[in-house]
Amino acid sequence: MSRFQVRKVAVLGAGVMGAQIAAHLVNVKVPVVLFDLPAKEGQKNGIVTKAIDNLKKLKPSPLGVADDAALIQAANYEENLGLLGECDLVIEAIAERMDWKLDLYKKIAPHVAKHAIVASNTSGLSITKLSEALPAEIKPRFCGIHFFNPPRYMYLVELIATPTTQPAILDQLETFVTSAVGKGVVRAKDTPNFIANRVGIAGMLAxxxxxxxxxxxxxxxxxxxxxxxxxxSSGTFRTADVVGLDTMAHVIKTLQDNLDEKSDSFYGSFGTPAVLKTLIEMGNLGQKSKAGFYKKVGRDILRFDLEGKDYVPGGEKADAVYERMLKKPAGERLKLLRNAEGKQGQFLWAILRNSFHYAAVHLATIADTAADVDLAMRWGFGMKQGPFELWQEAGWLEVAKMVQADIDAGKALSKEPLPKWVFSDAVVKAGGVHTPKGSYNPTTGQFQPRRQLPVYQLQYFRESLLGDGSPKYKTAGITLHEDEAIRIWTLDDNRTSVTGSVLIASIKSKMHAIGPGVVEGLVRAVEIAEQDYQGLVIWSGDEPFSVGADLQATLPAFMVAGVGAIEGAEHEMQQMMLRLRYASVPVVSAIRGMALGGGCELAVYSQRRVAAMESYIGLVEVGVGLVPGAGGLTYIARRAAENAAFSTNKELLPFLTDGFTAAAMAKVGTSALESRKLGYLLDSDVIVPNKDELLYVALNEAKAMYQGGWRAPLKRLFPVAGRSGIATIKGQLVNMRDGGFISQHDFHIASLIAEVVCGGDADANTLVSEEYLMALERKAFCSLIVHPKTQERILGMLNTGKPVRN
Structure with a gap:
């Protein structure tokens, strides 16, 4: 069968979900047409253009770069249905009204391409009933596709088949959604609210x-x-506020309307809570209306009081004893909570027991295997573990007996006993539902492996489940060197293979901070790669890429040996950065999450970057009263000179301004796309939608560079803006200081940054080396480390994690 290509997508419905799905498709470079009703007044596409404009105002932003909103093509159902013929995928995302959806399907059916997949983004309506309005030739290509809100940030997408959906269609769609859109896919059965919302909303109601x-x-x-x-981290009620109380009420109503005591023995718990009803009647819908269960007044967070129908001071914390209990191993933790005498402990056991009970009772009807439930809850509700994983870790049979005892004693929300499969020989002997053979399928009574579509070959370390025996990146492959700071390894000892020919360096320090051990380890990794391998990839397996220099490791040396120790440590970091840049094999940084300060410098001194879409890159040292000191400012000056050299405008300062501003204001790219605009990623760098494909792409990028005859750049001198550039920038800084926009210490730091990026006391267009500018960086950095106001900022950040403004 030929490869399914998605060259263009149509999204039907420019409401909250439809517009944001369109935005994320633009993020991953998929052309998209956004449809809605024709406007009654003005231009026919007015509804869609307004929705597109609104995308640029939303926080958190659904767009990686706000200007990309212009890439969404606007359309309406009256004039533009012909555009559907150009689309390989049609996603319907209009309001959750069965009759409206069915009417729309009849309208679009004649215009849909003969090969196109049609999918509904309903959050809980029956996919099978929706398919009944479609002609016979479209039914095999129709299914449900449920994005979670907000689509850019939520990893989960549920796919739901109808009895007439061709299996190949779901495989094609799962491949596209996984790799091109960057999501984690689970397949749900066609039941009310599918998997995540069924279990998650039932859990919130419970x-x-x-x-x-x-x-x-x-x-x-x-x-x-x-x-x-x-x-x-938002817990229960803050999560409800973020989701929107009206949205939550709608999902609850779907459960109420489509279930009953016979189909769900927990139905008695599905009544709309009085507090939720009251808040909705008051118009307090959560975060979007600036009031819900919580309301922010100035700097204070107030909580809603149902009795008084008003807001009262909040901030109350749980008893410390339960925090200690929750840090215990799973088995011990659950026993302590079940036997707790205090209300908070009893409450915790009750909600955990309810989650185990509900997931077990409904597993067979909502999903094929326990894996789909656990992954849906992790990806859709931000859980560290799904309910079955926690149950299994705590001791399957023992927890099952405790839950059943509570059911028998009338303490549970339902009288329905745990299903027989919970106590079956197969599950009990395996110690739970997840095994190396697969996860339990209660319908077949077998342990079923996860789907092995070709797209998952791009995920060397596919997200694992407790007990599934999948390889872990921390121990996989062959280790060439490992210490407490770094692991240097390869996936295969066959150096002619795609994976084994490239070395991997994984930083092991907390938050992947860069201390002396990491610096030494990365230099060693370059040496090994140059001797025996085709390249080096810096990839640490999880987030963040690196939060930068290890301040806590640096301060003791400063206290003992003074500023000379700091100068020496900075010099070593700078030399390591140059070693990466001029290595004789390609060095590729595989970036996921934060790459801040020294982490940003590590990225820009690599010869190429492969970044996950949600990568946040920037030089943030100003926040702790410092300047970038490991080559970041040198990079800004060099890139400005390189960009000017390729321009007809040879004046250097305009090319320097953006880089200076980014460093002086500690700007961070809030996506890989924005990081590219800031200059921390280049057009030649690769942005990967799915975080789990990052290593695969980075290894192949390094190999392709090597086999394509890549050679390191030659060291060369480059021009700087000099004294005149410094004077121009300082003039602007004086205005900001005198206008009260920055403090005197901010002015001092920004002035030092200007002096470094402009080349210090030199004439304009003086040719300098990287080492020359790095010496200026070290001097500026060391002058600040002894400054009392900078020390206040550093200690404040270490103690509170928040920047100090002084």
Missing amino acids: TMKEVENYGLSYDVVDDLTGKKLGRA
Whole structure:
């Protein structure tokens, strides 16, 4: 069968979800046409153009670069249905009204290309019922595709087949959504709210019910059900505010309308909570209306009081004893909570028991295997572990007995017993539902492997599940050197293969901070790669790429040996950066998450960068009262000279301005696309939509560079802006200082940055070397490290994690 190519996508519906799906398709360079009804007044595409304009105002931004909103093609159902024939994929994302959707399908059906996939982005309506409005030739190419909101940031996409959907269609769509769109796909059965919302919203309703039972405040509940419980940091009620209380109410109504006591024994818990009903009636819909369960007044966060229908001071925290309990191993943790005497502990056990109970009872009806449930909850609700993973880690049979005992005692939300498969020989002997053979399928009674589509060959370390025995990047391959700072390794000992011919360096320090051990390790990695390999990839397996220099490791040396120790450490870092840039084999940085300060410098001194879409890159040293000191400012000056050399305008300062501003204001690219605009990624660098394909692409990029005859750049001198450039920049800084926009210390730091990027006390267009500018960097850096105001900023950041303005 020929490869399924998505050359253009049509999105039907320019509402919140439709517009943001279109935005993310533009992010990943997929051409998209956004449709909606013709406007009653003015231009016919007015509804769509307004939605596109609104995309540029939303926070967090659905667009990697706001200007890319212009790449979305506007269309309406009256004039432009012919455009559907150009589209390989049609995604319907109009309001959750079955009758409206069915009417639209009848309207578009004659215009859809004969090969195109048609998919509905419904969050819970029956995909099979929706398909009934389509002609017979489209039904095999129709399915559900449920993006989670916001589509750019949420990793989960659920695919849902109808009885008439061709299996190959789902495989094609899963391949596109995984690799081109950058998402994690689970396949759900066609039941109300599918997997994640079915389990997640039922869990939120159960939590709210238990909150009433135990009389806890919303902020205490959020403190208990956030990171401490291994879930999204927003907890329960803040998550509801972010999602939107009207959206949550709609999903609840879908459960209420499509289920009953017979089809779901937990149905009695699906009533709309009184507090949710009250808030919606008040128009307090959560974050989008600036008031929901919480309301921000000035710097204070207030919480809603149902009795008084008003907001009261918040900020109450959970008892410390439960925080300690939640740090215990899983088995011990659950026993302690179940036997807790305090309400907070009893509440925690109740919601965990309810989650195990609900997931087990409904597994067979909502998903093929336990893997789909656990991955859906991790990707869709920000859980560290899915319910089955936690259950398995805590001891499958023992937890099952505790849950069943509570059901028998009438403590659970439903009287329905755990399914027989929970206690079956196969599951009990395996110690749970996830094994190296696969995850349990209650319909077949077998452990079923995850789908092995060709696209997953691009994911060397596909996201694993507890107990599945999949390879871990920390121990995979062949290690050539490892210490507490770094691991130098290769995936295969066959150096003529795609993977084994390239060396990998993985930083092991906390937050992948760059200390002396990392510097030494990266130099060693270059030496090994030059001797025996075709390239080096710097990839550490998880986020962040690197938060920069290890301040905590640097301060003791400063206290003992003074500023000379700092100068020496900075010099070593600079020399390492130059070693990467001028290595005789290609060095590729594979960036995911934050690459800040020294992490940014590590990236820009590599010979190429492969970045995940959600990469946040920038020189942020100003936030701790310093200047970039490991070559960042030298890079800005060199790139300005290179850009000017290729321009008809040979004046250097205009090419320097953006780089200076980015460093002086600690600008961070809030996507890989924006980082490219800031100059931290180049047009030759690769942006990868799916984070799990990053290593594959980086290894192949390094290999292709080597086999294409790549050679390191020759060292050369380049011109600087000199004294006149410094004077121009300082003149602007004086205005900002005198206008109260920056402090005197900010002015001092920015002036030092200007002096370095302009080449110090030199005439305009003086030719300098990288080493010359790096010496200026070290001098500026060391002058600041002894400055009292900078020391205040450093200590403030170490103590609170927040920048100090002084």
